[in-house]
Structures are given as C-alpha cells and as structure tokens.
Amino acid sequence: MAQFPYSIENLIAELSNLPGVGRKTAERYVFYLLKRPKNQLEKLCSAISQLQKQIFICPQCGNFSEQNSLCAICASDKRDRQTLCLVAESHDLIVIESTAEYRGLYHVLGGTINPIDGITEEQLNIRKLLERLKNEKITEVIFALNPDLAGEATTIYLKKLLTPFNVKLTRLARGLPMGADLEYADEITLGSAIKGRRDV
C-alpha cells in the first residue's frame, strides 16, 4: 500500500476515525487540505479547538451549553417548565426546537438502549431524569425517540421506571410523513396512520 510522509499518514489516521470515513476518503480530505491556503487550515484548527473549549454539557438536561452552567433552554424563564421532552441526542433537540412547536424543557438521554452497539441503560442519563421528576413540577413527559427497535426498547424500559411518578407519558405521533405516497408506505407506518386518524 502507498505510504505517505509521516504528517500526512498521521492526519489520514485521525480523519479515518470520523464516522463513515475510510482510508480513501481521508486521503482525499488530506490532499484537499494540502492544497488550501495555510490560513484556511488555521481556521479549521481553531474551529476544532473552540469546539472543545466553548461547548459544555448542561448539568440539568444534558444538552450542549455555550457556558459552563445551565443551557439557554433550562435557564430561560419563557419555557413551560411542566413539560419535559425526552430526546436521545442533542441534535434531536435542535431539530425539535427548529419546528417552533414546543415550548417546554428537554432531557437528553445520550442514546437509546441498544445491546448490539453495547449501549445499556446504565450509560444513559436516566438517574438525572428521575431526580428531575422528583424535584421539578413536571406533569408530562414526551418520548421523542426514533421510531426504531432501540427507541421502542428505551420507551418500554422508561415507561416502567416513570409510571410511579404519576406523570402523563406521551410519544410523538406516528403516521405518513409529508409528501409520502400511500402506495409505497410500509405496513407499520400505514397501520399507525389508521390507528391515529384525526378529524378533518
């Protein structure tokens, strides 16, 4: 196999760690970077180190925070503090925020229970969730997890755990996505859409 100079091999190895990036793609990135003006490399470098220095984890909800304390949502006094939306990852939270349909608080689990990938309930941010349910005046928990096996497993597991707190447990509606074609919809989606039908 072709062997590049050390600094190039080193960066190829580092970039190969990125998800979905193999050696060939990493080589492509490195040769692209080598052709860029030096200040562009500096910008990339500083963007990475800024990420490390300026992104914290909110001690309450587990979301990314721009300061070393509560995140903007937890700290805001304009949010409905009775509703808690459970998401697997911070980027799910941001996607929900961008719909502007939800004004409550969030709780980021940090993943879903998935024994195949070695993610068990102990690795998730559940202890803090139970604490919050005990101490905050939450009346509804919305499960906003992916509608897949891991999401379902996590929902079932947490449902058991949260039932004693006497809060309303809901989950995102299932049905046809915008622009879908009935002809190509899978049975489970279509089944959910029929069960969850609404008045027009």
Add this chain to the structure above:
Amino acid sequence: MAQFPYSIENLIAELSNLPGVGRKTAERYVFYLLKRPKNQLEKLCSAISQLQKQIFICPQCGNFSEQNSLCAICASDKRDRQTLCLVAESHDLIVIESTAEYRGLYHVLGGTINPIDGITEEQLNIRKLLERLKNEKITEVIFALNPDLAGEATTIYLKKLLTPFNVKLTRLARGLPMGADLEYADEITLGSAIKGRRDV
C-alpha cells in the same frame, strides 16, 4: 433550518468545505467529535497543524517534502536521474512508488489542463519542467497522467513543448486491468489492448 450553538455551526461550516461533504455529513462529524474524549480532539488538531508545518513542496519536482529542501526522491543518489515521470498530483507519485517498478525521478504538474474546471497550462508546473529538461541529463519522459480527456489534452500540449528537447516521450500502457472481464470491457480499452498486444 436547525441552528446549533456558534462553535458547532462554525465547525460545521469549516468541515463543509471538504470535498464531497455537505451540511448533513459535516453535522455528523461534529457530533461525533463532540462525543470523543478531549484528547482525541487535541490529536486531530495537532495532526492538522503538523500538516501545515511539516509538509513542504520540493523546489525541484513539486512533490511534498518533509523538509524545507529537496524531497527524499530528488535528494536520493540511488535513483536513475535520466528518466523523468510526469504525474498530475503527488498522490499519483506515491501510488507509482508503491509499485516498486520505477527508479527514476518525478515531476509533479499540479493538475491537468482542464478548461471546464478553469485549469489552464499557466497554472501547471511546466516552466520548471522545461528548465529541468534544459539543465538535467534526462533522456526519457514518461507521461503518467490519467487516461481521460484532461490527461490527453495535457499530453498533446506537452508533447509539442517537449519535442525540441530531443528526449524520448513515452506513456503508460493502456489495456485490460488485472481481474477485468472481456465481456464488460469498453471499446477504447479493448482497442488499446489489441493495439498494444505483447508476446506471451
């Protein structure tokens, strides 16, 4: 569209510059990096800045060099200094090196003539090539360019330019690649294979 905290948006924008990386892929990389331990981010950062500090361009052949002077190949006294292999990019050079079939010198053009991408002959490392042909005792120039339109155009252009130097001009053999299937070979490749047939 979802809006992430500034440091995240900034790194997404930087990573979106990489070839073949759009916003979604860049987001995926950033969220992967956010989940890594801090020292891994530092390693990536230092690998990028090392690239900038430790990779130079060889003033003779245009290849990457690990010191701020001639590259290892140009400086070596074990190479055949009469043969010059013309390549478009440094990574082509490294692939040829890895075959261990070639012991001559190289010259990196920095691309091929391609008006669609705005690459003209002025942007290529041609002046230095003519200088080398004048000053060094080169007897053969091997065109190791991609067998595509841009490679052909560059070959035709350079053939005109190099003919006065009275050196042998050759190019890589065309034919069926190892493991190919005659049934699926294209006409041009098969035509080249027939024209270039060899004694068994």
